[in-house]
Amino acid sequence: MEHKRHDVVIIGGGIMGSAVAYCLMQFESGLKVAVVERDPSYTHASSTLSLANIRTQFSLKENILISKYTLEVLKEFDDQMRAGDRIPKIFFRPEGNLFLVDEKGEGEAKISLALQRTLDCQVAWWTPAEISKQYPLYRPAGHLGGTFGRMDGHLDAYAFLMGYRNKAKELGASFIHDEVIEILTDKDRACGVSLKSGKRLLCGYLVNCAGAWAAQIAGTAGVELPVRPVKRQVFVLKPAVQPEGHLPLTVLPSGLYFRTDTGNVILVGKSMPEDPVGFDFSWNDKRFTDTLWPELAEFVPAFDTLKLLRGWAGLYAVNTLDGNAILGEWPTLKGFFLANGFSGHGLQQAPAVGRYIAERILEKPSTLDLSIFEPNRILDKKPLSETGLV
Numbered sequence: 001m002e003h004k005r006h007d008v009v010i011i012g013g014g015i016m017g018s019a020v021a022y023c024l025m026q027f028e029s030g031l032k033v034a035v036v037e038r039d040p041s042y043t044h045a046s047s048t049l050s051l052a053n054i055r056t057q058f059s060l061k062e063n064i065l066i067s068k069y070t071l072e073v074l075k076e077f078d079d080q081m082r083a084g085d086r087i088p089k090i091f092f093r094p095e096g097n098l099f100l101v102d103e104k105g106e107g108e109a110k111i112s113l114a115l116q117r118t119l120d121c122q123v124a125w126w127t128p129a130e131i132s133k134q135y136p137l138y139r140p141a142g143h144l145g146g147t148f149g150r151m152d153g154h155l156d157a158y159a160f161l162m163g164y165r166n167k168a169k170e171l172g173a174s175f176i177h178d179e180v181i182e183i184l185t186d187k188d189r190a191c192g193v194s195l196k197s198g199k200r201l202l203c204g205y206l207v208n209c210a211g212a213w214a215a216q217i218a219g220t221a222g223v224e225l226p227v228r229p230v231k232r233q234v235f236v237l238k239p240a241v242q243p244e245g246h247l248p249l250t251v252l253p254s255g256l257y258f259r260t261d262t263g264n265v266i267l268v269g270k271s272m273p274e275d276p277v278g279f280d281f282s283w284n285d286k287r288f289t290d291t292l293w294p295e296l297a298e299f300v301p302a303f304d305t306l307k308l309l310r311g312w313a314g315l316y317a318v319n320t321l322d323g324n325a326i327l328g329e330w331p332t333l334k335g336f337f338l339a340n341g342f343s344g345h346g347l348q349q350a351p352a353v354g355r356y357i358a359e360r361i362l363e364k365p366s367t368l369d370l371s372i373f374e375p376n377r378i379l380d381k382k383p384l385s386e387t388g389l390v
């Protein structure tokens with residue numbers, strides 16, 4: 001049996017694992033960092049099944065600051081992540097995010113808007129008339145208005161992931177094609193992993209970046225994470241009437257969302273309470289036909305004629321305590337760091353999370369203070385709310 005000693009071993013090489021590896025190597029080029037990824041094609045990784053949206057429209061200050069940090073990183077991403085002759089080409093498109101607001105959501109929306117503005121986010125309140133003027137296909141009557149964030153937008157998720165992965169490799173991180181089956185501990189410290197191939201990797205620090213599988217692997221060390229894999233479906237359709245120009249990511253108060261994508265198609269989805277927990281990647285056009293389409297066509301009547309082209313399902317790693325990230329060292333297992341529980345908004349958080357975890361491991365001051373997401377709140381059962389801990 002082979003025993004290899006590393007400074008840091010990362011479980012999972014999706015966007016989080018790759019970003020953490022990149023940031024570690026960027027800080028200290030001599031580090032020995034290994035990322036264990038069981039599927040380098042990323043067929044089921046949430047990172048590649050994501051809508052890849054970035055928004056400043058959050059209600060928690062730290063989430064807003066994370067997105068602002070990401071927007072800064074994106075400006076230079078293609079240049080910074082050039083690895084040899086490979087340039088990621090993430091094609092960030094700041095096409096905006098429009099959140100429709102009804103009476104029930106008005107109070108919360110206005111508080112969030114005020115906070116976003118104090119943090120210099122460019123978010124406007126639009127009346128229904130303004131919404132119709134900008135997007136004539138929409139029928140916003142029945143809504144009070146909407147908040148439009150013009151810094152928000154989307155990018156190519158696969159290119160974003162490959163940018164981090166290839167650059168981390170170029171800087172010296174090794175990506176190992178294998179599966180972690182068990183976390184090894186020595187008293188109250190994580191000290192390595194066992195792999196499916198039979199090998200063992202020993203390490204000073206271990207980082208859980210296993211996405212929707214995070215709780216499974218943490219469980220092998222007796223760490224109970226409130227992170228569940230929840231299936232989310234996305235549908236790709238071609239409407240008979242094409243909108244003029246793009247449609248921003250538009251989110252109705254019910255949670256139904258849609259936006260245009262390359263190739264004159266529309267992406268549509270909605271998280272629903274009955275979405276199953278488990279590792280299920282099947283998708284079902286009935287969900288679209290019976291539920292999503294009628295709601296979509298009510299808001300965009302021109303979409304009452306369309307062709308459903310395809311769809312897919314991916315997993316949200318839902319933090320059942322509060323829907324927010326869990327970042328930092330697990331209090332009762334030294335050296336075991338978590339970057340988990342992103343619950344549907346992790347892709348956009350990778351630049352800040354990668355940096356924060358690397359800074360925590362290397363005991364450097366934090367560029368962004370993300371201590372609000374530290375895992376002690378899980379043990380204390382203190383969920384984060386709009387205004388902080390409750």
Ligand SMILES: Cc1cc2nc3c(=O)[nH]c(=O)nc-3n(C[C@H](O)[C@H](O)[C@H](O)COP(=O)(O)OP(=O)(O)OC[C@H]3O[C@@H](n4cnc5c(N)ncnc54)[C@H](O)[C@@H]3O)c2cc1C
Binds near residue numbers: 013017212
């Ligand atoms: C439909 C959908 C839409 C989304 N839309 C957005 C969006 O618009 N904006 C946004 O910011 N976020 C979005 N998200 C969420 C976002 O995709 C995730 O939060 C983010 O990609 C999480 O990255 P990750 O690296 O933690 O997980 P993943 O990308 O899932 O990577 C985890 C990796 O770990 C590997 N792994 C797991 N266990 C092991 C093991 N034991 N051994 C070895 N390897 C292992 C897996 O193979 C996988 O590649 C969306 C997600 C879905 C499903």
